[in-house]
Amino acid sequence: MTPPLPKLKIGSLRLDFPVVQAALSGYSDSPMRVIARRLGAPYTLCEVMLDQFLVAFKKRERTSHFLHIADEEPPVGGQLMGAEPEQFGAAALRLVEAGFDVIDINFGCPVKKVLGRCRGGYHLGQPNVALEIVSRVRDAVPDAIPVTVKMRRGIDDSDLCREQFFEIFDGAYQRGVAAITVHGRTVQQRYDGPSRWDFLRELKRYAGDRVVLGSGDLFTAEACLEMISYTGVDGVTVARGAIGNPWIFAQVRTLARGAPLPPPPSLFEQKEVIAEHYRLAEELYGKDRCVATMRKFAIKYSQLHPQHLGVRQDFCTVKEPGAWRQVLAKWYAADGPGVHPTVDEPAPVMEAAAF
Numbered sequence: 001m002t003p004p005l006p007k008l009k010i011g012s013l014r015l016d017f018p019v020v021q022a023a024l025s026g027y028s029d030s031p032m033r034v035i036a037r038r039l040g041a042p043y044t045l046c047e048v049m050l051d052q053f054l055v056a057f058k059k060r061e062r063t064s065h066f067l068h069i070a071d072e073e074p075p076v077g078g079q080l081m082g083a084e085p086e087q088f089g090a091a092a093l094r095l096v097e098a099g100f101d102v103i104d105i106n107f108g109c110p111v112k113k114v115l116g117r118c119r120g121g122y123h124l125g126q127p128n129v130a131l132e133i134v135s136r137v138r139d140a141v142p143d144a145i146p147v148t149v150k151m152r153r154g155i156d157d158s159d160l161c162r163e164q165f166f167e168i169f170d171g172a173y174q175r176g177v178a179a180i181t182v183h184g185r186t187v188q189q190r191y192d193g194p195s196r197w198d199f200l201r202e203l204k205r206y207a208g209d210r211v212v213l214g215s216g217d218l219f220t221a222e223a224c225l226e227m228i229s230y231t232g233v234d235g236v237t238v239a240r241g242a243i244g245n246p247w248i249f250a251q252v253r254t255l256a257r258g259a260p261l262p263p264p265p266s267l268f269e270q271k272e273v274i275a276e277h278y279r280l281a282e283e284l285y286g287k288d289r290c291v292a293t294m295r296k297f298a299i300k301y302s303q304l305h306p307q308h309l310g311v312r313q314d315f316c317t318v319k320e321p322g323a324w325r326q327v328l329a330k331w332y333a334a335d336g337p338g339v340h341p342t343v344d345e346p347a348p349v350m351e352a353a354a355f
Helices: 030-038 051-055 085-098 112-116 120-125 127-140 159-174 197-207 221-231 247-256 267-285 290-304 308-316 324-331
Strands: 008-010 013-015 019-021 076-081 102-107 147-152 179-183 212-215 235-238
Touching (some): 019 030, 019 247, 120 127, 120 147, 120 159, 127 147, 127 159, 159 179, 179 197, 197 212, 212 221, 221 235, 221 247, 290 324, 308 324
Parallel strands (some): 019 235, 102 147, 147 179, 179 212, 212 235
Antiparallel strands (some): 008 013
16 A cells, blocks of 8 residues: 655645645736646645835736635745845735735746846855845744745756855755755756756755755656655645646545546546636636636647647637637537646656656
């Protein structure tokens, strides 16, 4: 019998399962998070928000969705990114006031525009500033609110960057963070090349009882369990692998019970979830604004259809409110088996196979 996976503790949070949905810029809004929660994610994170945006935030129709939390969502984390330490405390408080249960600080974003503005992964090269940010956030929010950090394994693989990584890693725990998520790629890699799971294994052995979550190359339910088994991390965060495939959370729960991998969702199961995702988006954004927002999700959902190229093309042509229903009526009218999405990513670097 397969031993159950341990529950995940993030400060005051007690989660029944150690596989959660990561923060995804441009994706992990309230509708996506609701769908993920319904399909088995015990905890989700919102898309990253800028400190200066939050400090100046005024609730308007075009921006209110950023701080929207559905009644069924909690626990949900708010992710924060910025350049100047002075603004982080006030910005973190805005997230707490909006109802977010955890404040997550982004020191991992590798996007060039972000780095050029001294945000995200840029801070991995300046430990003093990074740790000042951690202190300001931890001091600003109530003690009951866990503070967490998202990192990559360094700006690059030089000895200096490794030293800076561990200075931030150790210093963040000393300043009261409850958990740190580490992506197995460097900032310079962005999303190219494999993720180094052997680094995560080394890191968790070094961290001991401190809570470490792993990230990188989690595109299947099997990969989630493999990362936990191989590296020993306390939990994993599913990022790109959850876009258009929220069933990954239900699948990994099934595997963790020792049962075989379930078949991919049938066309009727897909239709039901896609329609509900659209409904939630229309409710949040309005029927007109949700068209462009949902197109990127629909493209990803189409990968689970056996005729995905045709489905993708038709979803891409949706420009009128409600026209997505015609795509569902055309391609999902009859039930049938779905397919698992194709994983076109390099295999993670491991010293030995986990299974």
